[in-house]
Amino acid sequence: MPVETMTFRKKSKRSENEKAILCAAEKVFAEAGYAGATTQLIADVASLPKANVHYYFKTKEEIYRRVVYNIFDIWMEAASAFDTELGPQKALSRYIDKKMDLSRSHPNGSKVWAAEIMHGAPIIQDYLEGQLAQWSQDRATHIQRWIENGEIEPIDPAHLLYMIWSTTQHYADFGHQIETLNGGTAYTDEQWQAAKLSVKTIILKGVGLSPM
Amino acid sequence: MPVETMTFRKKSKRSENEKAILCAAEKVFAEAGYAGATTQLIADVASLPKANVHYYFKTKEEIYRRVVYNIFDIWMEAASAFDTELGPQKALSRYIDKKMDLSRSHPNGSKVWAAEIMHGAPIIQDYLEGQLAQWSQDRATHIQRWIENGEIEPIDPAHLLYMIWSTTQHYADFGHQIETLNGGTAYTDEQWQAAKLSVKTIILKGVGLSPM
DNA sequence: AATAATTTTGACTATATGGTCAAGTATTGT
């Protein structure tokens, strides 16, 4: 067996197990909260003995940090979908679409994120004060310009951003409630499409743009 | 000392301590989650010895149930502010106002509620399937009527309700993030007024109503 | 084949926590 293959396998094993643990952890943290998530349960979900989990991650907090940072990366990428160069209609539409897609594809990540903020952002306070504040400030400036140019109605940019965040993330964080009100069944593709359209329609119209 | 006064004092002591414990518990549950909330910490916040807490409430779960039910009552009362008889503009305006007021006055309750839903509603699933489903169905019917009468634009009533819930509750659940983006200082009265106005403006305009 | 490095895992430990209890103190009723 060639060396490269063995090296590949070695690396692969480590990264595969780490991935399995982080994936299991995201789910367990989302469903039970940080304190309620036991390393034993994370191990069970990852189909590994508990001691093996501690071989890859020193502490539960380290696992949690990694989970949060993963979400952070995904969200930062989504944030770039808010491309102000495209003008208000396209920029807002695409950003809302992207955020809705994330709520569907990463509901557990969204829940972990929400819990992290609700508990005072012990891990990602730096990000809130740094990158997020900067990003928000930048987008707010551009939104303000749209207002001055008469492209959208005058509204406080910050509240527009909050509305987009809250509404889109609601479909992940409160997915259980939505499912319950949907007769106990998860949204179909068509229902997700309808949800995205509804959100975009109300928000775009709400700032004076023609929907879509 | 007359009997009535003594009886009053006795009752008062119990209800005062219960109130202190539930108030402390709401805060602790909101900040640490169910599993992370220790009876010791609840006791400390309530300025009582831990054993005393267990004298008034048999188990931690019982305290939690009581906290959740309290929030439930408050929210049901707010739900009645959505009075469809008033027509779309007033009904929506008042409901949004009421929900925003609750986010400001009961941020911890809102967080506990959010966590309860995120964890699969172990305690209030019955409520979701019963009273909430019924209330939503009823309001959806009325909203549908507004649409048929041409009073508002055609939108899926469920998504309009979700948008109102998510946006208003965001100011409580993500209050820490909002405060951080506000330069680390809590909203003033004026800022809360502005937030309420922004939310109402976008949503009302979003469904084709003139704001306010 | 022999050696080294990496991974696996059961058994163990220290600690934190929910809950109990009994002995006390205060309050209320007669």
Place this chain on the structure above:
DNA sequence: ACAATACTTGACCATATAGTCAAAATTATT
């Protein structure tokens, strides 16, 4: 004054859990 009821509280216990460890097993390197 006395009894009964309600409240207070330090000490205690059983259990759950994060994290350790050493020995075994597997995999890589020479």
